[in-house]
Amino acid sequence: MKDMIYYPGFETRDENWLKFALLYFDTLRPIIPYTIYSEESYLSDTFLYVMGETDLIKPYRPDYDEGSAASILACEEFSKFLSHPEIYGAYFYTGRSGAHIEKWKNHQDCTLFSGKYSQTFFDFCIDNNIATPCREGILISSDLAFVYMSILADIISKQHEYEMITDVHKYSRYLINKDLTVSKENHRKISVAKNNIAFSLPADLNHIPLKQIVQLRNNLNFNTTRKAYMSQIEQLIPHQESGEFFSLEDLLSYKKDLVKIGQQCFAFTASVIVSCFSFYSLHNDQQNAIVPAPASAVLDCITVRDTYSALPHYVNSIKEKYLARKYVASIKNINGPVHKRWC
Numbered sequence: 001m002k003d004m005i006y007y008p009g010f011e012t013r014d015e016n017w018l019k020f021a022l023l024y025f026d027t028l029r030p031i032i033p034y035t036i037y038s039e040e041s042y043l044s045d046t047f048l049y050v051m052g053e054t055d056l057i058k059p060y061r062p063d064y065d066e067g068s069a070a071s072i073l074a075c076e077e078f079s080k081f082l083s084h085p086e087i088y089g090a091y092f093y094t095g096r097s098g099a100h101i102e103k104w105k106n107h108q109d110c111t112l113f114s115g116k117y118s119q120t121f122f123d124f125c126i127d128n129n130i131a132t133p134c135r136e137g138i139l140i141s142s143d144l145a146f147v148y149m150s151i152l153a154d155i156i157s158k159q160h161e162y163e164m165i166t167d168v169h170k171y172s173r174y175l176i177n178k179d180l181t182v183s184k185e186n187h188r189k190i191s192v193a194k195n196n197i198a199f200s201l202p203a204d205l206n207h208i209p210l211k212q213i214v215q216l217r218n219n220l221n222f223n224t225t226r227k228a229y230m231s232q233i234e235q236l237i238p239h240q241e242s243g244e245f246f247s248l249e250d251l252l253s254y255k256k257d258l259v260k261i262g263q264q265c266f267a268f269t270a271s272v273i274v275s276c277f278s279f280y281s282l283h284n285d286q287q288n289a290i291v292p293a294p295a296s297a298v299l300d301c302i303t304v305r306d307t308y309s310a311l312p313h314y315v316n317s318i319k320e321k322y323l324a325r326k327y328v329a330s331i332k333n334i335n336g337p338v339h340k341r342w343c
Contacts, residue, residue: 008166025056070152108141111140130255
């Protein structure tokens with residue numbers, strides 16, 4: 001969940017979704033082209049605050065080739081929409097055939113900045129009366145803006161191996177048909193994480209001030225505990241998919257790891273005792289000691305080697321679970337005072 005390409009707009013529409021992103025995502029990358037206009041003219045105070053105060057938001061600046069490739073694909077897509085409204089109208093939930101095209105020509109409510117597309121796309125939209133020139137680029141229907149930004153986000157995500165994500169679900173039919181949704185694996189991770197975070201919160205996200213969540217994200221060591229939590233969520237999903245009654249609380253218990261460490265240490269201790277006894281028998285010329293002594297020494301060396309190789313895994317598992325538990329604890333106490341360090 002490192003870099004998530006966010007689309008269609010410059011910023012999230014749902015503040016609760018933004019709060020969840022602060023609690024869970026590494027980086028959110030809205031597609032914002034280089035422009036001569038100040039950020040204050042097109043970004044809200046809330047988004048500017050989060051962008052300035054945290055490490056969550058890192059705008060992605062599309063280059064010419066990305067905009068050109070998206071423009072060609074979008075022109076092909078729009079041509080199909082205009083030529084066969086009876087087929088593609090279902091994407092846009094229109095009541096009758098062609099109603100969406102009338103809407104595109106008469107209700108252009110979204111600004112698409114010029115740094116995101118090529119001259120070819122501009123000319124196509126103007127010639128077909130589905131866009132109007134404006135100071136920043138073109139005014140276009142939110143339907144078509146979403147389709148264009150989905151295509152551009154897909155090109156960027158594939159080129160850089162990012163994941164694309166949106167908080168707009170109106171066009172789910174189009175996204176599913178074009179396979180432009182968040183991957184099933186990451187969708188499961190996000191769903192499980194969201195459910196567990198919501199369960200741990202002292203109140204609905206809607207009632208928790210954004211500033212409180214920003215302070216928590218900026219707290220020393222929070223990102224370390226958050227990443228441990230993300231790792232544990234990944235391990236929780238296979239248990240749930242297999243039908244096991246397995247909660248996050250069960251997973252974060254490190255009693256089993258402590259038992260395994262004890263077993264490994266016991267095996268190591270037993271190994272040393274057996275080896276010492278074997279060599280003692282050999283040294284004292286006891287009968288039948290010559291054959292088993294070297295054999296047991298070899299076997300015991302294997303046991304010691306396996307024990308040493310396994311112990312770090314259990315120790316690291318306990319450490320990660322401990323950090324994840326601290327993350328959950330910080331979520332549960334989100335309305336409480338925020339300290340620089342946890343005890």
